[in-house]
Each structure stands twice: as C-alpha cells, then as structure tokens.
Amino acid sequence: MKYKIQFPNISVRFFYVPILMIFFMNISLNAQIQRIEPPFWFSGMHNPEVQILFYGEDIAQYQVSTANPAVITNVKRTENPNYIFITINTKKVTGTAVDFTFKNKNKTSFTQKYELKERRKNSAQRKGFDASDMMYLLMPDRFANGNKNNDNDSSTTEKYNRELPGGRHGGDIEGIIQHLDYIHSLGATSIWSTPLCEDNDAEYSYHTYGQSDVYKIDPRFGTNEDYVRLGEEMHKRDMKLVMDYVTNHWGLQHWMIKDLPTPDWIHQFDNYTQTNHKRSTISDTNASKIDRDICINGWFVPSMPDLNIMNPLVLKYLCQNAIWWIEYANLDGIRVDTYNYSEPEGISKWTKAITDEYPNFNLVGEITLRNQGLLSYWQKDSPIGQIQKFNSHLPSVMDFALSDALQIIFDEDDGNWDKGVTRVYDIIARDFLFPNSSNLLIFAENHDTKRFNQIYKNDIRKYKMAMTMLATIRGIPQLYYGSEIGMAGDQNLGDADIRKDFPGGWDGDTNNAFTKEGRTEFQNEYFNFTSKLFNWRKTNDAVHFGKTTHYIPENNVYVYFRYNATKSVMIIINNSPETRTIDTKRFQENIKNYKTAKEVLTDVIFDLSKAIPIEGKSALILELK
Incomplete structure (x- = not known):
C-alpha cells in the first residue's frame, strides 16, 4: 500500500519495509510480530481499557481472540495491513497476563502473551510539582557525560562529536544522576529535562524533540531502566521528575512515520505546508478558517511531521504513551512541548485523560503567547476559555509575558510610566485573568530564549534582582542550567550557543563548576547567591x-x-x-x-x-x- 507524505519540493511515497529490531522491554515476540505498544500495561487503572498496537507484516489478516471473549472489546484494522489495534478491558483479565491467539482461516498461527503489571501503592494519588517547588531545566546532552560507553550506539545515526556545536556531546542520564546532589544544593526540588526518548535524526538530534521511538530512551542517553533509576535517586532526595512530552509532532525517522498506520495519522498537504505559528487564531472569533487550519495542521518544521490528534487512534496512542511513562518511570509531572500547536479539542482530551487517572498530577504547557488574555485561555477552567465553551484541563501554563519582561526591564533605568519594574507590576495586576496564577511556571530564560546573563553582560546585580523576583513572585520558579554559575551564550550564533556544555561535566574539563573548589570566584558568587536564595525559599510557605x-x-x-x-x-x-x-x-x-x-x-x-x-x-x- 502507498502512503504519500509531502516534504519541501519532494514527494516521497513510502511502501511497507519490515522494521527489524530487538525489542527493548525483554518481551518475547513471535516472528510475525515486530512491535507491541504499549509493551505492557497496568492493572487497576481508572480507565480499565487499553488499546494495544500489534505491528508485523500482514498482521491484520489474523483473527485475534482470548480465552475469555469478554476481554476484547474492540478490534480495529486500518488501510495498512501491517497494523491491528486490539482494545481489552483489564478488569475482565484473570491473573497478570493476557494470552492472545492469532488465527488464520480458523487455524491457530501463533500466540502472544501480554503482561499486566501491578501499580505502585497510591499511584493514582501521586502529587505533582507545585508552587512550593523550584524546577531546574537542563539539556541532558549538554549537562554531564557520566557514561562514555554510550556516546555512540550502532542503532542510531548521529555519532559523538563534541567539536561540533550542534552535534552530540555525550551528556546522559548517568551524568544527571552523578550530579543530583549539586542540583539539590541549589535549592531545586524538581528537574525538567528536555526529551530523552530516541531521536534518530542524522544531525541536530541532541535536543531530541524529533523523536523516532516514544517508548524508548535514546541509547546515547542510557536505557529505560536508567531513566527509572534517575527517578528513584531523585525521590530519595525528595525531588520530583518532570518529563518533557511532545504531543504535536514526531521526527521523520519515527518508525510509524515510515509505515503509516493510516494516511491521516499525520496532517498532509498537496505541497509542504508549515504552520504560520499564529497561535492567536485558535481563540480568535474573527480568524479565517484557512489561517486557523494552517496554524493547527501545518508542520512545525520540515523534519517534524505534524500528528493528527483528532484521529482517535492517534489520540489514544498518545494518551496511553504518556500514562505508561507516568506509571513506569514514576513521574511527578509533565512539561508539554508546543501544547497549543495541536487541535484544541484533541489536546484537551489528552490532558483530561491524564488528570482523570491522576487528579493531583501537574502538567505545564508551553504556550508561547505573550498576551495574558490569550495565555489564560489555555489554563484549566479559564474564564476566557469558558466564553467559547472550551476547557483545556491543563493545570499550568508557562508565563512568557513575565519572561519577556525580565529580559528587558533591568536595562530600563528611568522606569517612566510603563517601563522598568512597572512592566512586572502590570503583569501581576492582570492575574485576575488566570484561574490559578500560583500554578504558572515563571522563568527568566529557557533553552529556546536568549540567555539572561548574555543580555545583561553578566551584571550580577541584575541577575540577583531577577532571581529574587522568581523566588518571591507567585508561581513556580524555573532555573535554566548554568545560569547559577554565570553561564551566558549568544543566540545570534545559533541555538547551540545558548545550550553550551556545563563546565566539569566531561573528563578533561579544566573548570569543574560542580564543586566549590572547582568553580572560579566569579562562578561561586553566582552559585552562592542562587543556592542561598532558593534554599531559603523552601522554608517560607508565604511565598x-x-x-x-x-x-x-x-x-x-x-x-x-x-x-x-x-x-x-x-x-x-x-x-x-x-x-x-x-x-x-x-x-x-x-x-x-x-x-x-x-x-x-x-x-x-x-x-x-x-x-x-x-x-x-x-x-x-x-x-x-
């Protein structure tokens, strides 16, 4: 079968090509099955049904059954015969596994066992991050190389090259684990790491936002088990693990993109169409249909196919994938990349599916809007959203209005009328627009913005004022790695310059900023202030x-x-x-x-x-x- 995908100036037709791989979760697969997703599930979930994807050559030709006919509630086949989606009711399952029988012409061809694991005690009541936390944002490839043996992997294309600013530098999960005490000493209580799932792009894969397998940690970062261990080590220190999740797009190298289950799994056009990035069209009652459609359905960039979350199979797949990671890795929160680039109705259903399972869980969405009315529209129970009978169910949004102000105000010395600190006053004055302003993620910078210390030429006085505001204004403060030691970077030189390696994270680094003795006097001045400030913040519930x-x-x-x-x-x-x-x-x-x-x-x-x-x-x- 043919599945047409349009790229810039290139029309590519994908035919079925068997994807040979060794399944990473130690599941024994029959020769006819090449993938099962989710690889296993959990008993005792709020929603007892799980949709299981079986993938293999011509697998749709088989009739699928279980010993108890009531277990299977739905069987879905698509245009592509290499997929079959089986929905089961886990409450009907006796024991810890389901045995599926695949028959052809009423003769058994093979069987496949599917495991249901026991949930952690009180898993559904897990408490997410909140305003009592300080979140430390890091990019794992640029933080610390704790295991040099995984710098390269035979299954991934891009190889280690620390000399290339936009290349793979070798930072990994082990590097984070080895420096948890450093992060904890800053007063940080949670870590948001940019995505860790596999990104098999040929270049610039270090940021991992173009994922090629969303059930597998990128082997250059470590293993799924390493990610679980990261969460365990953090929980020993009363720290919370926040996963960066991408609902809007995958990478071109994702195995399903190469063999689409159905043509409308992604948004397709006669010619490549990129989003217009005009997110205001979603809530704009005067917006044209074509502008709104291109905004939502257009691709983020040519290398990131846009997922069609309004396809029920896609929506269910993404819901289950997120819930699977929460259960499997014992997550404490999710940061959702490009949240409002997905169709509003679909992304709100995705969010509600998660919060229905975990009522005390927190998710923060990347909403890159600076107008607070438009920003408020996307927070759960927003009065502005209710005007249009829309509720995102998203507990938290990122306060880009405040971030923009913090990158300007400290060079505005006169403060006339609407300049200087009055910009922040005016932002706080509009908190009435938000149903929960204390659950806004507040920050001076992140991995996509200009570096704060670069803007202000390492004037530590201005850094101290900004951090003081983040520590005391309503919301959840987020610190970007390296700022606490005065790291800067010029975005005009490319994204890699604002995502530099943390000094001391690699053998042979002459400056080890992870230790007091290894830091310079300049770095210690930044670090000591930051550490004292945010450790004090832990103690005062008034802020x-x-x-x-x-x-x-x-x-x-x-x-x-x-x-x-x-x-x-x-x-x-x-x-x-x-x-x-x-x-x-x-x-x-x-x-x-x-x-x-x-x-x-x-x-x-x-x-x-x-x-x-x-x-x-x-x-x-x-x-x-």
Whole structure:
C-alpha cells in the first residue's frame, strides 16, 4: 500500500519495509510480530481499557481472540495491513497476563502473551510539582557525560562529536544522576529535562524533540531502566521528575512515520505546508478558517511531521504513551512541548485523560503567547476559555509575558510610566485573568530564549534582582542550567550557543563548576547567591501559596508583600541606578503591627518604623517579625 507524505519540493511515497529490531522491554515476540505498544500495561487503572498496537507484516489478516471473549472489546484494522489495534478491558483479565491467539482461516498461527503489571501503592494519588517547588531545566546532552560507553550506539545515526556545536556531546542520564546532589544544593526540588526518548535524526538530534521511538530512551542517553533509576535517586532526595512530552509532532525517522498506520495519522498537504505559528487564531472569533487550519495542521518544521490528534487512534496512542511513562518511570509531572500547536479539542482530551487517572498530577504547557488574555485561555477552567465553551484541563501554563519582561526591564533605568519594574507590576495586576496564577511556571530564560546573563553582560546585580523576583513572585520558579554559575551564550550564533556544555561535566574539563573548589570566584558568587536564595525559599510557605499585595512602583522601585495567616515577607526591588530610601508609612496596611524585619540573605535587621535604604540595582527580601 502507498502512503504519500509531502516534504519541501519532494514527494516521497513510502511502501511497507519490515522494521527489524530487538525489542527493548525483554518481551518475547513471535516472528510475525515486530512491535507491541504499549509493551505492557497496568492493572487497576481508572480507565480499565487499553488499546494495544500489534505491528508485523500482514498482521491484520489474523483473527485475534482470548480465552475469555469478554476481554476484547474492540478490534480495529486500518488501510495498512501491517497494523491491528486490539482494545481489552483489564478488569475482565484473570491473573497478570493476557494470552492472545492469532488465527488464520480458523487455524491457530501463533500466540502472544501480554503482561499486566501491578501499580505502585497510591499511584493514582501521586502529587505533582507545585508552587512550593523550584524546577531546574537542563539539556541532558549538554549537562554531564557520566557514561562514555554510550556516546555512540550502532542503532542510531548521529555519532559523538563534541567539536561540533550542534552535534552530540555525550551528556546522559548517568551524568544527571552523578550530579543530583549539586542540583539539590541549589535549592531545586524538581528537574525538567528536555526529551530523552530516541531521536534518530542524522544531525541536530541532541535536543531530541524529533523523536523516532516514544517508548524508548535514546541509547546515547542510557536505557529505560536508567531513566527509572534517575527517578528513584531523585525521590530519595525528595525531588520530583518532570518529563518533557511532545504531543504535536514526531521526527521523520519515527518508525510509524515510515509505515503509516493510516494516511491521516499525520496532517498532509498537496505541497509542504508549515504552520504560520499564529497561535492567536485558535481563540480568535474573527480568524479565517484557512489561517486557523494552517496554524493547527501545518508542520512545525520540515523534519517534524505534524500528528493528527483528532484521529482517535492517534489520540489514544498518545494518551496511553504518556500514562505508561507516568506509571513506569514514576513521574511527578509533565512539561508539554508546543501544547497549543495541536487541535484544541484533541489536546484537551489528552490532558483530561491524564488528570482523570491522576487528579493531583501537574502538567505545564508551553504556550508561547505573550498576551495574558490569550495565555489564560489555555489554563484549566479559564474564564476566557469558558466564553467559547472550551476547557483545556491543563493545570499550568508557562508565563512568557513575565519572561519577556525580565529580559528587558533591568536595562530600563528611568522606569517612566510603563517601563522598568512597572512592566512586572502590570503583569501581576492582570492575574485576575488566570484561574490559578500560583500554578504558572515563571522563568527568566529557557533553552529556546536568549540567555539572561548574555543580555545583561553578566551584571550580577541584575541577575540577583531577577532571581529574587522568581523566588518571591507567585508561581513556580524555573532555573535554566548554568545560569547559577554565570553561564551566558549568544543566540545570534545559533541555538547551540545558548545550550553550551556545563563546565566539569566531561573528563578533561579544566573548570569543574560542580564543586566549590572547582568553580572560579566569579562562578561561586553566582552559585552562592542562587543556592542561598532558593534554599531559603523552601522554608517560607508565604511565598509558595500566600496572597500578594503590591504597590505602584515609584522611581523604578517595586514593593510587594507575600503573606499568609502566620507569615509576611516584604520584597523591595530597586531597579534604578541610585540608592533609594523607602518610607515604610506607605505600606502600613501590610506592615501592620510588625516591628522589625530580617533580610533573609544578609541577616541584617531593619526597624520598620524607620525608612529603609536600598542600594541601586539591588533587592531586599524582608521577613517581618
């Protein structure tokens, strides 16, 4: 059968080519079956049904049965005879496995056992990341090479080449595990790693957003078992593991893209069509149909086929894949790449399927919109979404509006009207748009943005002001690896420059920034401040879930309070170059009967009945006593 996929200026027709492989989950496969996905499932799930994909040459010709006919609830064949999708009801299964019988003309051709594993105790009630956490974002290929034996793998195309800025540099899961204590010492309580599943692109595969197998960790990062071990080691340190998940697209080398189950598994056009990236068309009631369709259905880039999540088979496949990883790797959260590039109805069903299974789980979506009304549309129970009778069911979104502001304001010294720290004031003033502003992921930078320290030319005063805001403003703070030691990088030189190797992660590195002794004085100044700040943050629940009262900035000085029934914290950000004196009388509605305040990083005591001096380009965090 022929499945046509249009690439830029090239029309390629894929015919069935057997994909020979050794299945990685130690499942014994019959010769007629080349893949089973999910490779196994779990008993006791909220949704008792699981759709099992069997893949093999002409496998659709067989009749499939089990000893108990009630176990199989649906059999789906597609245009491609190499696939058959069997849905079973796990509640009807006796024991820990299902024995499938494949018959041809009423004669048994072969059988296949399918395992149902027992879930962890209280798995459904697992608690996701929240505003009490600080999330550390790293790119595994660029963080640390803990196992040089997996730098190359015979099953993947691109080979180790640390001399190539955009090549594979050898960082891996073992490297993360070996430096968990370093990350923990920063005050980080969770880790978001960019994707770890296999990406078999011939080049630039290090970022792994063009995945070729979503049930398999890229062998250059390690094994599935290594990923499980990472979660186990993190949980020993009370840290949470957040997986980067891609719902919108796969890579061209994905085995299913090479032999599509059905032509509409991906979005196809007569000629290659790229998304217009205009995400506002989704909620825009005045948008043209063609603009909206191209926005949703167009490919992200030529090397990433756009998945059709409105195909029920695709939707079910993606739901189960995410749930499988949560159960198998004992995940604590998911960051969803390009969340609103998928069809809204489909992606909301995907999200709800996960939160139905795990009511306390958290997912944060990458919504690269800067307008807060448009951003709010995508958070669960948004009042703006409800106007259009839409609910994404997505608990958290990334606050790109705040990120953009933090990359501008510290060079705006005058702070006139809507400049300087007033930009942040205005952002917080629009929190009413969000049903849960404390569940926004807040950040100064990430792996796709300009490097903060590059923008501000390593002016540590500006870094300290930004980190102080992230540690004390509502939301879940996220730190990008290397910023805590002053790492910079010029995005104008390419993405690889903002994704440099962490110094000390490779044998032979002359600078080992993972240790106090190995860091330079410059790096230790950044690290010591960051570590003290975010370790303090762990101790103060007023900045986790407390209320906010903020005051209109004056002279480029922003004052706000985070407080609950038992604690109150006063934060002063002086973004002007000059020393300012803060008259505390203006803030009596929050100071109330408090007499003194201790600055949390210096232990200096301030008398709240007197004016508070603050140096130019600096911040104070005052715990009221």
